[in-house]
Amino acid sequence: MFVGFDYGSANCAVGIMQNDVVQLLALSEQSAYLPSTLYAMDRDLIAEAVYRSLPAEFKADYANKRAAQISRARMVRHELDLDANTQAVFVGEQAVSAYLDMPEEGFYVRSPKSFLGATGLRPEQVALFEDIVTLMMMHIKVRAESVLVEKGLVQPGAEAMITHAVIGRPVNFQGIGGEESNRQAETILTLAAKRAGFIGVDFLFEPLAAGMDYEATLTDNKTVLVVDVGGGTTDCSVVKMGPAHKHKADRSEDFLGHSGQRIGGNDLDIALAMDAFMPHFGLGSLMTNGKPMPSKAFWNAVAVNDISAQREFNTLSSRKLIDELIKEAEQPQLLSRLLKVQQQQLSYQLVRQAERAKIALSDAEKTDINLDFIEVTLHAGVSRDLFDNAIESSLTKVEALMHQALAQAAHTLAAKNVAATNALPQDIATVNIEQECKPDVIYVTGGTARSPAIYAKITGIYPDTPVVVGDHFGSVTAGLTRWAQKLFAKH
Structure with a gap:
């Protein structure tokens, strides 16, 4: 069976x-949807x-490559008083629950896809992300196949129920690193x-x-x-x-x-956590000498998609620095x-609360966020204006990506016209790189695009162009599924 597989940053x-x-x-x-x-x-x-x-067929090679980790795992089970069959690794909602129960005691990763194209990863870090993605994909495949059995679409015990998958990938996994980052990420996913x-x-x-999912509804060429935010x-x-x-x-x-860049909902959550929450932790306050408090420790506290910052x-x-501060x-x-x-590894909880604020602000001008996991009475008021200010630089990047894609399209069309008219190749150079292809429609999708601030930015750039809002969460999966049938049915 062929499937479309959206291994997303927020959900799968x-x-x-x-x-x-x-x-x-x-x-x-x-x-x-399964949380990533x-x-x-x-x-x-x-x-x-x-x-x-x-x-x-993979066990012997894997055991050789991960011999040290597998050996240490046996010792860890002994130290944690876990028997051989006790579940010790969790995915999706179970992972979130386990982290909230024991934030300082285990290893938690949110949005592993965000790290796959990171530059400067050491071999052991690449190996770790290979294992994280493998385990998540195993969990998802087993779950998907069990649903197929429940639906009566395959017989219980059938081998290789799901055999082929088209997996979605961003245009660029990282803002830096270029094609090398993309190759690294695709290699890990493959x-x-x-x-x-x-x-x-x-x-x-x-x-x-x-776009392919949207195309299925079109009766005219556009x-x-x-x-996709x-x-x-x-x-x-x-x-x-x-x-x-x-067809x-x-x-x-x-x-x-x-065009594409690593700027998405996670970045908005982090920016909001920095601006809305960190003042309650000392950001913007003064030292006894009258100088402002240095901001780096505050940024590192919330930058959960930055390996170097979290490390x-x-x-x-870092603990000693905060003691001195x-x-x-x-x-x-x-x-x-x-x-x-820092001591209890609560960074993800803070950013998770910022995400909740972002979602709440989709329907309200203000929201009050409880931070009682820090102090019983601590809470933070968050307004839509504060959110808009926090994500302003991110919105500017989204706008730049739209212009970049349309400029590239204009250049592509110019090249096709040159080829069709047998003109000289250098005539392509007469196309101003800032010139843009005018779209007939803007199709908006992605969970983060639900935010009124994001939607307002996108619709405001080309006010005369119709905007169609797709299924914010399901359109990518639907398009991947359609493409999987077309691609693999040929073989």
Whole structure:
């Protein structure tokens, strides 16, 4: 069976085709979406969990590569008084619950996809992310196949129920690193999918996938600017769509321009946590010498999608720095809260509360966020104006990506015109790089695009162009599913 697999920064989803209609499979008890999170009582237990679930043909090679981690996992189980069958690694909602119960005792990662293209990863870090993604994909594949059995679409015990998957990927996994970052991330995802039991794997840009789902509804041909503002990245694609295009097996001629950057919902949450919460922890306060409090420790506390920042914040030297800041602060009680975040590893909880504020502000001008996990009576008032100010730089980047995709599309069309008229290649250079292709429609998708601030920015850039809002969470999965049927059915 062929599936579309959205391994997202915020959530994961899997789709199948039934009677030419996309159906998303329930990956959790009450939802088709599984939070992109993992929690382990110890990180070496991740390798152990992967090894236990690997297909037989991968076990020997994996055991050789992860011998040290698997050996340490046995010692960890002894130290934690866990028997061999006690679950020690959790995915999705179970991971969130385990982290909230034991934030300082285990290893928690949210949005692992955001790290896959990071530059400067050491081999052991790449190996860790390979294992995290593998374990999550294993969990999702097993869950999806159990749903297929429940629906009566496959027989219990059938081998390789789900064999092939088209996995969505952003245009760029990182703002820096270029194609090397993209290759690193795709390599990790491919290896993880193979280890999880997928026989065939291919990739499709997420905005193109979202656009394909929209294309299924079109009765006229249009040039569409797809803007996909997701949890980890924002991606834009300019695509020719409609009845004359959607049945093509090769769509490369229809894809006119792409742009993407690692700026998404996670970044908005972090920016909001910094501006709305960190003043309650001492940001903006003064030291006894009258100088402003240095901001780096506050940023490191909330920058949960930055490996270097989190590693630095969790060091003993960071703890000592905060201790020194407490001694020099005019309001030491505020800095004591920051110390608690560092000691008890509460960064993800803070950013999670910022995410809740962001969601609440989609329907309200103000919201009050409880921070009682820091202090019983601590709470923070958050307004839509504060949120808008916090994410202003992110909105500017989203606008730049839209312009970039349309400028690239204009250049592509100019090149095609040159080729069609047998003009000289250098004539392409006469096209001003700032010139843009005018879209007929802007198609907006991605969970983060639900925010009124994001939507207002997108619609305000081209006020005369119609805007269509897709399924914020399901359109990418639906497009991936449609493409999987077209791609793999040929083989």
